[in-house]
Amino acid sequence: MKPLPDLTDLPGALLASIGQRVDRIDTPSLVVDLDAMERNIQRMADFARKHGVRWRPHAKMHKSAEIALLLQRAGATGACVQKVAEAETLAAGGVNDIFISNEVVAAPKLLRVARMAAQLAARGGRLAIAVDSAEGIERLAEAMALAGSTHGIDVFVEIDVGQGRCGVPPGAPAVALALAVAHHARLRFAGLQAYHGRAQHFVSATERREAIAAAVRAAEHTRALIVAAGLPVPLVTGSGTGTLVHEAASGVYGELQAGSFLFMDADYARNEREPAQPAFEQALFVKTQVISVSDSHAVCDAGHKSHAIDSGLPTVALLPPERALRYANGGDEHGVLYADGPKARLPALGRMLWLVPGHCDPTVNLHDFLIGVRGGLAMGVVERIIRVDARGALT
Amino acid sequence: MKPLPDLTDLPGALLASIGQRVDRIDTPSLVVDLDAMERNIQRMADFARKHGVRWRPHAKMHKSAEIALLLQRAGATGACVQKVAEAETLAAGGVNDIFISNEVVAAPKLLRVARMAAQLAARGGRLAIAVDSAEGIERLAEAMALAGSTHGIDVFVEIDVGQGRCGVPPGAPAVALALAVAHHARLRFAGLQAYHGRAQHFVSATERREAIAAAVRAAEHTRALIVAAGLPVPLVTGSGTGTLVHEAASGVYGELQAGSFLFMDADYARNEREPAQPAFEQALFVKTQVISVSDSHAVCDAGHKSHAIDSGLPTVALLPPERALRYANGGDEHGVLYADGPKARLPALGRMLWLVPGHCDPTVNLHDFLIGVRGGLAMGVVERIIRVDARGALT
Numbered sequence: 060m061k062p063l064p065d066l067t068d069l070p071g072a073l074l075a076s077i078g079q080r081v082d083r084i085d086t087p088s089l090v091v092d093l094d095a096m097e098r099n100i101q102r103m104a105d106f107a108r109k110h111g112v113r114w115r116p117h118a119k120m121h122k123s124a125e126i127a128l129l130l131q132r133a134g135a136t137g138a139c140v141q142k143v144a145e146a147e148t149l150a151a152g153g154v155n156d157i158f159i160s161n162e163v164v165a166a167p168k169l170l171r172v173a174r175m176a177a178q179l180a181a182r183g184g185r186l187a188i189a190v191d192s193a194e195g196i197e198r199l200a201e202a203m204a205l206a207g208s209t210h211g212i213d214v215f216v217e218i219d220v221g222q223g224r225c226g227v228p229p230g231a232p233a234v235a236l237a238l239a240v241a242h243h244a245r246l247r248f249a250g251l252q253a254y255h256g257r258a259q260h261f262v263s264a265t266e267r268r269e270a271i272a273a274a275v276r277a278a279e280h281t282r283a284l285i286v287a288a289g290l291p292v293p294l295v296t297g298s299g300t301g302t303l304v305h306e307a308a309s310g311v312y313g314e315l316q317a318g319s320f321l322f323m324d325a326d327y328a329r330n331e332r333e334p335a336q337p338a339f340e341q342a343l344f345v346k347t348q349v350i351s352v353s354d355s356h357a358v359c360d361a362g363h364k365s366h367a368i369d370s371g372l373p374t375v376a377l378l379p380p381e382r383a384l385r386y387a388n389g390g391d392e393h394g395v396l397y398a399d400g401p402k403a404r405l406p407a408l409g410r411m412l413w414l415v416p417g418h419c420d421p422t423v424n425l426h427d428f429l430i431g432v433r434g435g436l437a438m439g440v441v442e443r444i445i446r447v448d449a450r451g452a453l454t
Numbered sequence: 455m456k457p458l459p460d461l462t463d464l465p466g467a468l469l470a471s472i473g474q475r476v477d478r479i480d481t482p483s484l485v486v487d488l489d490a491m492e493r494n495i496q497r498m499a500d501f502a503r504k505h506g507v508r509w510r511p512h513a514k515m516h517k518s519a520e521i522a523l524l525l526q527r528a529g530a531t532g533a534c535v536q537k538v539a540e541a542e543t544l545a546a547g548g549v550n551d552i553f554i555s556n557e558v559v560a561a562p563k564l565l566r567v568a569r570m571a572a573q574l575a576a577r578g579g580r581l582a583i584a585v586d587s588a589e590g591i592e593r594l595a596e597a598m599a600l601a602g603s604t605h606g607i608d609v610f611v612e613i614d615v616g617q618g619r620c621g622v623p624p625g626a627p628a629v630a631l632a633l634a635v636a637h638h639a640r641l642r643f644a645g646l647q648a649y650h651g652r653a654q655h656f657v658s659a660t661e662r663r664e665a666i667a668a669a670v671r672a673a674e675h676t677r678a679l680i681v682a683a684g685l686p687v688p689l690v691t692g693s694g695t696g697t698l699v700h701e702a703a704s705g706v707y708g709e710l711q712a713g714s715f716l717f718m719d720a721d722y723a724r725n726e727r728e729p730a731q732p733a734f735e736q737a738l739f740v741k742t743q744v745i746s747v748s749d750s751h752a753v754c755d756a757g758h759k760s761h762a763i764d765s766g767l768p769t770v771a772l773l774p775p776e777r778a779l780r781y782a783n784g785g786d787e788h789g790v791l792y793a794d795g796p797k798a799r800l801p802a803l804g805r806m807l808w809l810v811p812g813h814c815d816p817t818v819n820l821h822d823f824l825i826g827v828r829g830g831l832a833m834g835v836v837e838r839i840i841r842v843d844a845r846g847a848l849t
Contacts, residue, residue, distance in 0.1 A: 364819050
């Protein structure tokens with residue numbers, strides 16, 4: 060038996076400490092390759108600049124004020140969120156320009172929205188929100204009145220451009236809502252929310268292109284109708300990491316909401332590549348350890364409480380193809396590893412492995428911390444520990 | 455428009471407050487019907503007493519020290535956990551008898567285990583852990599020596615009784631490990647861990663019965679071999695909510711680890727019922743609100759960040775069959791509702807609905823709080839707010 064390593068630098072339940080070597084990070088834990096992440100940010104900033112569009116990365120992915128501010132310093136306009144509680148968390152963390160790209164209809168939540176809008180405006184920022192119903196607009200206006208807001212709030216009308224979820228149909232229904240928004244003194248009509256979420260995950264590049272071409276036509280047509288009704292449309296916003304090439308080139312979308320580009324995941328890795336897409340690289344990994352080995356398989360300590368499996372199981376990273384390991388679902392706390400490659404061998408007991416999660420957003424939401432590593436996953440050190448501030452911010 | 459309700463009793467991001475009516479709980483949130491939960495506890499206590507077996511509910515499901523202590527007061531022997539960090543959290547919350555029913559091989563974690571064993575022993579409790587390799591036993595013994603433990607730790611040898619995950623094969627390999635455990639002064643051989651996790655979710659009652667019959671034979675045979683080798687086998691432990699009828703009646707298993715019985719879920723509801731199984735009822739719900747309605751569907755604010763979907767999508771509860779709604783996956787933060795029943799209508803904007811999660815364990819792990827309601831989901835009030843202490847305790 061090899062002697063135990065010095066344990067004194069690992070107090071209690073801490074996952075990692077600043078300056079610690081990568082091989083000492085506890086498992087399972089969520090590790091960000093900071094070098095890869097920063098290259099992804101640079102690629103996105105360059106891409107947006109080249110196309111003359113703004114970018115407002117979706118913070119529902121990273122859920123961290125620190126990362127939202129990092130993205131703003133790199134040129135991002137602000138942050139998107141899906142939930143009021145996410146917006147509150149980012150606002151508390153110093154983010155001043157936030158768009159809740161989702162419908163909110165509960166009166167108590169809308170009062171929180173109204174108060175936050177006033178707070179952000181008072182410090183020179185802004186809050187925006189999406190609507191897709193006349194009743195939602197009335198409820199929002201009433202909350203803004205109740206809060207005594209003098210600054211108002213930016214309101215985007217959401218149109219369904221193929222997602223089949225929220226949003227009114229493009230065309231006349233959206234015009235009616237835009238006019239309804241403009242009718243209220245405290246609501247500013249800010250444009251159209253036009254996000255095709257499903258298209259992000261179409262594996263076929265052709266299908267993605269066709270889906271977004273239809274979305275662009277729908278948004279453009281709706282915009283023209285609203286303008287014809289006498290109302291300017293300041294912005295069409297939407298897009299994601301899988302399709303941003305098309306929205307950016309459309310001349311219709313003025314803002315990209317892509318968030319996953321920052322970390323990427325196994326699901327996006329399966330997408331057929333668009334030549335024009337920036338070469339985003341994997342920056343998010345689950346570090347895991349082999350805790351059991353049998354003749355037929357090995358078992359690691361990362362199950363679906365460590366990574367979300369809604370978009371498929373994780374892949375085992377950083378192994379040469381001939382030594383590939385296949386990850387099979389072992390339940391909440393285990394992954395079962397099979398040696399499928401021609402020269403593959405089962406990993407030894409205690410071996411550390413790196414998983415690429417199937418879907419980055421809900422994976423980050425399982426963890427309280429992102430362990431930021433500088434210098435690569437083989438020899439790097441922990442540079443910072445980033446709190447997932449809005450983890451579990453569901454309301 | 456109806457006026458907004460009084461909002462002053464809902465500060466900030468609080469989900470609920472004690473004494474509040476059910477209809478005021480924020481969404482999405484995880485709500486426990488305390489009356490149903492307590493009936494489930496009584497059913498389990500009665501069942502265990504009738505069969506003369508101990509029960510040690512798996513806290514990987516509820517992750518709450520408060521609930522672990524509640525179960526102990528009702529007769530449970532202690533708590534099972536899967537992770538060292540879960541054990542630490544329960545120990546900090548006052549739970550004294552904890553079994554880590556899983557393999558731990560990282561030296562820093564084993565030192566935490568050794569220290570915790572000493573701490574629990576010092577206050578009259580005990581810590582137990584599972585092993586399935588000679589190296590794992592050596593590592594554990596070394597950590598116990600390093601910690602200078604005088605009390606020792608209970609060690610269960612895990613055998614694979616059909617799960618295909620951790621554990622050595624039944625028979626000779628388990629005998630060798632039992633003897634290896636007994637060789638170390640600070641390790642006490644405590645028996646066999648023999649859990650068939652997959653069998654819990656076999657829909658067919660016949661398949662579950664046959665799987666556990668084989669598990670019982672394997673455990674009984676292995677126990678006899680260890681006894682023949684001169685080592686007493688104090689306990690065979692395992693079982694879950696889907697199969698506990700069979701382990702309880704086996705005469706071989708002395709302890710049941712079932713945890714899901716407390717809350718239940720949509721996956722267990724699909725299982726063909728065993729006549730002898732206690733009539734556990736659904737006690738865990740996600741409260742959600744309709745935030746968007748179109749001609750074809752409605753959208754609620756609970757997606758797979760609110761409930762785990764590894765064992766299928768949630769069902770919509772508390773609706774008469776002719777008005778059933780079907781929940782379809784709408785991504786991280788949305789559920790899409792279709793009116794499939796013959797008289798079904800889409801719910802109105804703002805309507806509150808109750809979902810039964812597909813799988814209780816990883817659903818609880820998404821939430822920081824369980825909102826405990828007394829008096830039913832229609833007219834009840836919030837009686838207590840239970841912290842999910844070990845949420846995200848992965849290491």
